[in-house]
Amino acid sequence: GQNIDQPTEMTATEGAIVQINCTYQTSGFNGLFWYQQHAGEAPTFLSYNVLDGLEEKGRFSSFLSRSKGYSYLLLKELQMKDSASYLCAVAGQAGTALIFGKGTTLSVSS
């Protein structure tokens, strides 16, 4: 089976940096994904890691360690519009589906 854990809630202030952690247990591994979801909207894709290391995309970076079953999403220069739920998702071995964690609700205050 698959299990994905991430913190339920986090708070931060504008301009700060925040790191959202995700740990996972899967049978097989075919990639880890981060999505952003604003209330009432569909998730939008942020990043994809399949190899160990850091992937950077503008203000967002994602890190993966497959041996530790661990990933984090790093958000820099936080803005109010970054207040949203951040979802960690894992694709397991071929033949299994894309499974999402419960999401981390990030609140950014001024």
Added chain:
Amino acid sequence: EADIYQTPRYLVIGTGKKITLECSQTMGHDKMYWYQQDPGMELHLIHYSYGVNSTEKGDLSSESTVSRIRTEHFPLTLESARPSHTSQYLCASRWQIGEAFFGQGTRLTVV
């Protein structure tokens, strides 16, 4: 830009009615998924497909059924809607590797 479409966006329907939620994608993706999500809650996988004539149930028990007769089309059907089916239903698709693209969702209310 993702080309995956869900209809209707909003639906209010009476108990006992049969409904079909439509999902279509024009990207030629093999893998398609249906998720159910209540407000402020997590995404639950209810059905998925790896290609034509392939469907599997997800982790969340669901009274819905799906079909995959064409690559681009993955409809979800509720034979007899109940108030407990009130939720948002999200469809997604992807290649063998890479990210999943989501439709805008169908917000279903059963009265």
